[in-house]
Amino acid sequence: MKVTVIEVIKEKEYLVWDTVYKKKSFVIFGMKKKKNPNKFTRECELAKTVIKRVQDSTQELDQEMEEVIRLGRYSEGGKRPMKVRMIFQMAVEEIMARKGKLADDIEHKDIWIKRDMNLEEKEKEKVLRSEAKEKNKKRTEIEKKEFYWRVLDMRLKKWYLRKKEEVVEEARSDL
Known part of the structure; x- marks a missing residue:
């Protein structure tokens, strides 16, 4: 039985990886692009500001960011979603639990967070x-x-x- 499970996991490795990867990620919608010549710095700054608004004063969830990716095609004046992958799944759970704080924040009320989902x-x-x-x-x-x-x-x-x-x-x- 154990061997069969391992074989199935090896065959469907992308499914296992996708599930684990998605649990450690979330997507930010409605972010306006700030002018910063360095793409990596610009996107990390945007994601960190949103995370700081959501986290408790004692937490440092913004330090647990692993990767930030802009999704979709670039369009002038467009607001593309950003996918943020964290080091730990617990950080994502904390952010998802507190994402309602953005609705109360005047500066960030047009921004919302959703967990990363597969096509299904x-x-x-x-x-x-x-x-x-x-x-x-x-x-x-x-x-x-x-x-x-x-x-x-x-x-x-x-x-x-x-x-x-x-x-x-x-x-x-x-x-």
Whole structure:
């Protein structure tokens, strides 16, 4: 049995490598390009500023960056995503857990972080997003004030705009 597993791993080495590699990576979207003649320094600086905004004051996750790659083709004035690979998977988990801090930051509110996904995961997320869009169209006016559907961690979730207690309190006051 052990020999068979090792043979399969050797045959599908790219799958194993891809899975491990993706667990140690994340993608930053919405970054504007800064003017710095050195490409490596420029991209590392951009990634480090985002990581510093997300990390706790006691952490130094920006020191654990291993590689930064710009994805897609260059276009004048375009915002290409950046793939960041970290040394440790735990660093990526910490960043993903705190990525919501960017939404509160005025300077970085147009930037968002997603985990690195393979083609199969991207397709699944695309289907879920279209399903969420469809469900959002079918909401009543009252439901539109209460919640919307969104994709979070590869699952379709109801995202409440207000606490349920506020909705109940408003309903009581209307009576």
